[in-house]
Amino acid sequence: MLELKNAYKTFYAGTANEVRALRGVDLRIAEGEFVIVIGTNGSGKSTLLNAVAGTFYLDDGEISLAEHDVTAWPEHRRAQLIGRVFQNPFHGTAPSLTILENLVLALRRGQSRGLGWAIPKDARDQLRERVRLMGLNLEDRLDTPIGSLSGGQRQSLTLLMATLVQPKLLLLDEHTAALDPKSADQVIRLTERVIKQDRLTTMMVTHSMQQAAHLGDRLVMMSGGQVVCDIRGDEKKHLRPEDLLARFEEIRRSDLLDESAAEMLAEMYV
Amino acid sequence: MILLLGSLTMGLILSLLAFGVLVTFRVLAFRDLTVDGSVALGGAVAAALLVRGTHPLVATAGAFVAGALAGTVTGVLHTRCKINGLLAGILVMTALYSVNLHVLSKSNVPLDPEAIPTLMSYAGSASQMTDLFGWEVPTRELIVLVAAAIGVAMVGFALHCFFQTQWGLALRATGDNDQVIRALGADVGWMQTGGLALSNGLIALGGGLVVQYQGFADVQMGIGMVVWGLASVIIGDSLVGTKQLGWLLCGAVMGSVLFRLMVALALRGGLNPNDLKLVTATFVFVALVLPDVWKWWMSRRAVRNVA
Numbered sequence: 147m148l149e150l151k152n153a154y155k156t157f158y159a160g161t162a163n164e165v166r167a168l169r170g171v172d173l174r175i176a177e178g179e180f181v182i183v184i185g186t187n188g189s190g191k192s193t194l195l196n197a198v199a200g201t202f203y204l205d206d207g208e209i210s211l212a213e214h215d216v217t218a219w220p221e222h223r224r225a226q227l228i229g230r231v232f233q234n235p236f237h238g239t240a241p242s243l244t245i246l247e248n249l250v251l252a253l254r255r256g257q258s259r260g261l262g263w264a265i266p267k268d269a270r271d272q273l274r275e276r277v278r279l280m281g282l283n284l285e286d287r288l289d290t291p292i293g294s295l296s297g298g299q300r301q302s303l304t305l306l307m308a309t310l311v312q313p314k315l316l317l318l319d320e321h322t323a324a325l326d327p328k329s330a331d332q333v334i335r336l337t338e339r340v341i342k343q344d345r346l347t348t349m350m351v352t353h354s355m356q357q358a359a360h361l362g363d364r365l366v367m368m369s370g371g372q373v374v375c376d377i378r379g380d381e382k383k384h385l386r387p388e389d390l391l392a393r394f395e396e397i398r399r400s401d402l403l404d405e406s407a408a409e410m411l412a413e414m415y416v
Numbered sequence: 417m418i419l420l421l422g423s424l425t426m427g428l429i430l431s432l433l434a435f436g437v438l439v440t441f442r443v444l445a446f447r448d449l450t451v452d453g454s455v456a457l458g459g460a461v462a463a464a465l466l467v468r469g470t471h472p473l474v475a476t477a478g479a480f481v482a483g484a485l486a487g488t489v490t491g492v493l494h495t496r497c498k499i500n501g502l503l504a505g506i507l508v509m510t511a512l513y514s515v516n517l518h519v520l521s522k523s524n525v526p527l528d529p530e531a532i533p534t535l536m537s538y539a540g541s542a543s544q545m546t547d548l549f550g551w552e553v554p555t556r557e558l559i560v561l562v563a564a565a566i567g568v569a570m571v572g573f574a575l576h577c578f579f580q581t582q583w584g585l586a587l588r589a590t591g592d593n594d595q596v597i598r599a600l601g602a603d604v605g606w607m608q609t610g611g612l613a614l615s616n617g618l619i620a621l622g623g624g625l626v627v628q629y630q631g632f633a634d635v636q637m638g639i640g641m642v643v644w645g646l647a648s649v650i651i652g653d654s655l656v657g658t659k660q661l662g663w664l665l666c667g668a669v670m671g672s673v674l675f676r677l678m679v680a681l682a683l684r685g686g687l688n689p690n691d692l693k694l695v696t697a698t699f700v701f702v703a704l705v706l707p708d709v710w711k712w713w714m715s716r717r718a719v720r721n722v723a
C-alpha cells in the first residue's frame with residue numbers, strides 16, 4: 147500500500163542549522179493497517195507524515211502509494227489518495243466558509259473543479275446525514291461559518307472532510323493534542339470508529355501513552371530520523387505501557403537512543 | 417444635474433474596478449498592484465481596436481482579455497517564479513506602462529463617438545435633450561447611465577454565481593486557508609493565477625469602458641487606480657457591514673458610486689484637482705487604520721474604567 151524506501155530529508159543543508167530530519171527511513175504499510183507513530187520531540191514524526199503527503203520532496207529515496215510512484219507528485223496531486231488531519235484545528239478548515247461549503251470542497255478532493263454548482267441539489271441532505279452520524283449536533287448548523295466552532299468541533303469536521311471521499315491513506319498528526327481532554331476523547335472515539343468502519347489505512351502520530359497502547363494494530367517508534375522500533379501483531383495487541391517503557395530502555399542500551407532522549411520519552415509517555 | 421449623472425455613470429463603470437480589487441484583496445487575500453497597469457491596458461487596447469474600426473463589443477471584450485493576460489503574468493511571476501506578490505504586481509504594472517504606450521502609439525488618443533463607432537455611439541447624439549424631473553439633461557447621458565447600471569448588475573450577478581461554483585468556492589477557500597485547499601487537491605498556484613486573471617480582466621474591462629465614456633484614452637489614466645478601487649471596497653464594506661460575498665459585491669458598487677460623488681462634490685467645492693490623489697490616499701489610510709485605533713482607544717478606556 148504505502149512504501150517508503152530509504153527516505154532522506156535534511157533541512158537547511160550545509161548551514162549551521164542543518165537538521166537531518168529523516169535518515170534512511172524504510173517503511174511498508176499494508177492495506178487496512180492502522181499504524182501508531184510515536185517518538186520524542188524532533189524525532190521526525192511530522193516530517194515523515196509531511197514527506198508522505200508531499201509538503202516537500204525527499205532529498206533521496208522513494209515513496210509509492212496505492213501502486214503509484216508518488217515521489218515526484220506535488221502535494222495537491224497526492225491529495226487524491228490522502229486524507230489529512232493536522233495538529234492545529236485552524237489548519238484543516240476554511241474558517242469563513244460555512245460547514246456545508248467546507249464539506250462540498252472535501253467532496254471534490256482529487257477531482258477537477260469546474261463551473262458546475264459547488265453545492266448540488268442532493269448534496270445538502272446527503273452531507274447533513276453524514277454530519278448527523280458524527281453525533282456532533284451540528285447537522286442544523288450547516289450554514290454557520292466553521293470559524294465560529296470550537297477546536298474539537300472543527301477537528302471532528304476536518305476528520306469528516308478527510309474521509310468524506312474514502313482516502314487510500316489517512317494521516318493524523320497529533321490531531322487531538324491541541325484539544326481539551328474531553329474533546330480529545332470525543333475526537334479519538336470518532337477517529338476509531340471511522341477507521342474501523344471504512345477499514346482505512348492510517349498513520350497516526352500521538353504523544354499519548356493511552357492512545358499508543360490501545361489504538362492501532364502496529365506501533366512504530368521514531369528516533370533521530372529513523373524507525374527504531376516496530377511492534378505489530380499479537381505483541382502490539384497485548385502491549386501495555388510498562389512494556390513500552392522496557393522497549394525504550396532496550397533501545398537506549400543498544401545505543402540507538404541517547405540517554406536524554408530516553409528520559410524524555412519516559413517522561414512524555416508515562 | 418449633469419455633474420450628478422456623470423459621476424453616477426462613472427461610479428458605476430468603475431465598480432468593475434472595485435469588483436476586481438474585491439476579488440484579489442478580499443477573496444484571495446492577495447495584494448495585487450497590477451491594477452494601475454491593467455486599467456490603462458484595458459483603455460489602451462479598447463482604444464487601439466476602436467480606432468482600427470473594430471466592433472465596439474469586440475473591442476470591449478478585448479480589453480477584458482488583455483487584462484486577464486496581465487493578471488496571469490502577475491500570477492505566474494508570483495506562483496511559479498516565487499517572486500513576492502507585491503513585487504510581482506509592481507513589475508507587471510511598470511512593464512505595462514511601456515506596453516500601453518506601444519498599444520496606443522502615442523500618449524493620448526481621442527475617441528469621438530461621432531467619428532468612430534464606440535459603445536457611446538449606440539446611445540444617440542450628444543445634442544438631444546430630455547426632461548428629467550424638470551432638468552434638461554442630454555438623452556445620451558441618461559441612456560448610458562441606465563445601460564451602465566444594467567451592465568454592472570449583470571457582471572455583479574455573474575460574479576456572485578461564479579463564487580457559488582466549484583471553482584469559485586475553491587478560490588474563496590484559497591484566500592481563506594490555502595493549506596486546506598492543497599490538502600483537498602487543488603493547485604494553489606493556479607487558483608491564485610486564475611483569480612488574478614479574473615480580477616485584472618474585470619479591471620481592464622472597466623478601463624475599456626471608461627475610455628469610451630470619457631471619449632479618450634490616456635497612458636496616465638491608471639495612476640492611483642488601485643487606491644481608488646480600495647477606497648470603494650472599504651466604503652462598501654462599511655456600508656453593508658457583513659462579510660457575505662453577495663453583499664460585499666453590492667457594497668463595492670455602492671462604494672464606487674458614493675466615492676465618485678464625493679470626489680465630484682469635493683472638486684466642485686473648490687478642492688484643487690492636484691490634491692485629489694493625496695486626499696484619496698489619506699482617506700484610505702485613515703479607513704485602514706481607524707478600526708485599529710478605535711479598538712485600541714476603547715480597550716484603553718475599558719482599562720481605565722476598571723482602574
Ligand SMILES: Nc1ncnc2c1ncn2[C@@H]1O[C@H](COP(=O)(O)OP(=O)(O)OP(=O)(O)O)[C@@H](O)[C@H]1O
Binds near residue numbers: 186191
Ligand atoms: N519545514 C521545516 N523546516 C525546517 N526544519 C524542519 C521543518 N520541519 C521539521 N523540521 C525539523 O526537523 C526535525 C524533526 O521535526 P518533526 O517536526 O518531524 O519532529 P516531530 O517528531 O514531529 O516532533 P514533535 O513531537 O515536536 O511534533 C526538527 O528538528 C525540526 O526542527
Ligand SMILES: [Mg+2]
Binds near residue numbers: 191
Ligand atoms: Mg510533530
